[in-house]
Amino acid sequence: MAKKSGSVSYRCSNCGYTQPRWLGRCPECGEWNSLEEIIIDKNNVTPAGRGSEAVEKQKPVGLASVKAQENSRLSTGIDEFDRVLGGGATKRSAILLGGEPGIGKSTLLLQTAASVAQSGAVVLYISGEESAAQIKERADRLELSCNGISILCTSRLEDSLDALDSLNPAFVIIDSIQTIYSAEAGIIPGTVNQLKYCANEFISWAKERDTVLIMTAHVTKEGTIAGPKSLEHMVDTVISFERNADDIRFLHAQKNRFGSVDEIGIFSMSEKGLTPVLNPASLFLTQRKENQPAGVACTPVFEGSRVFLVEIQALTVPAKASVSRIYSEKIDSGRVARVAAVIEKRCGLCFSDQDIYVNVAGGIKLSESAIDAALAAALYSARTDIPVKNGTAVFGELSLAGEIRPVNKAKQRIKAAESLGFNQILSPQDGNNQGIADIKTLIKTIFR
Secondary structure: OOOOOEEEEEEEOOOOOEEOOOOOEOOOOOOEOOEEEEEEEOOOOOOOOOOOOOEEOOOOOOHHHOOOOOOOEEOOOOHHHHHHHOOOEEOOEEEEEEEOOOOOHHHHHHHHHHHHHHOOOOEEEEEOOOOHHHHHHHHHHOOOOOOOEEEEEOOEHHHHHHHHHHHOOOEEEEEOHHHOEOOEOEOOOOOHHHHHHHHHHHHHHHHOOOOEEEEEEOEOOOOOEOOOOHHHHHOOEEEEEEEOOOOEEEEEEEEEOOOOOOOEEEEEEEOOEEEEOOOOOOOOOOOOOOOOOOOEEEEEEEEOOEEEEEEEEEEEEEOHHHOOOEEEOOEOHHHHHHHHHHHHHHHOOOOOOEEEEEEEOOOOOEOOHHHHHHHHHHHHHHHHOOOOOOOEEEOOEEOOOOEEEOOOOHHHHHHHHHHOOOOEEEOEOOOOOOOEOEHHHHHHHHHO
């Protein structure tokens, strides 16, 4: 008969007292019928320097008997950050924040640490890249309160875990996970094994407590998080921090188990750090005193729960070497090619001998189908060199048959455009309005 790998003990669900046999009443707290059977795993392998204590084996439980966690959100104190996270950081969750060097990841997390510490929570900031003096200098420059923030400058995993056990913080920042190493996985930081091993230890620690864990990560030249893809699967939320040509920073979630990935946080970088842009509806519109040029069309777009008015810009020039190309970073080039093909087929305007350049003012990326009508207007305007009427905004999905199809939340889009002074708003036909029906009607209305 095979020998059992674990022994049975009994633990009080009220106070945690453990003893080898069952009793009706807990000797420690006096609670009746609170001792529950647990199995102790004697073969558990723990990290180097962490001791060889036995660890409780996990047993399956009925999902219906599990109580939902109350007050599971911890506010970061920064509204735009909370918006991207889905209403605040979820306790017992791990967040991975990626961004190019110098974009402001450390600044954002230091501001977040100061805001969380003001609420009375214990914050631990673990840095493997900077010294404590450098972090303090940044905090002084940003005029942040350092009360309640503990700093640990080390690259050793074991030192970090010991600090976590001694402080038991509610908010943990690892800056960055690529700098942490453990002797169990080698002595070179940043390797695949190091990243997976160290991240797993931090995540396991946070999952067992009401702690929020945020790890920063380096990115490659393509903008993706460096290291194994499994690192993104291990965490609950993956957030990307990007910038445009100005001092505007975009924060959006690529993965979020506890909220939407459609929300976007917008910050302005200044000498005092990152400042949330609370009313960005007109942020991406170019302010012009005179008539707008050809190749420009405005459209209201939804990002999460907010409406932005954006300006789509298009330019067409004769193709070089008789091979036409599309240059578009902020709008998928396949979408641009499809819209151009529909205009060429339905309106008789040739694009096949043209190089097409498409841009979005402000650097925001657009992916929803509601931009099709505005993209078509910008391309037609660029090709004919006829500007769109001033004060005109347009939205709608363009089908291959040339139809302008309805999109969701039309009323909110129209209201947002009207509030910013647009006096002609072209929307698709639906049960409540007599809007534009097809691409030919759109062209006649805008350019007549």
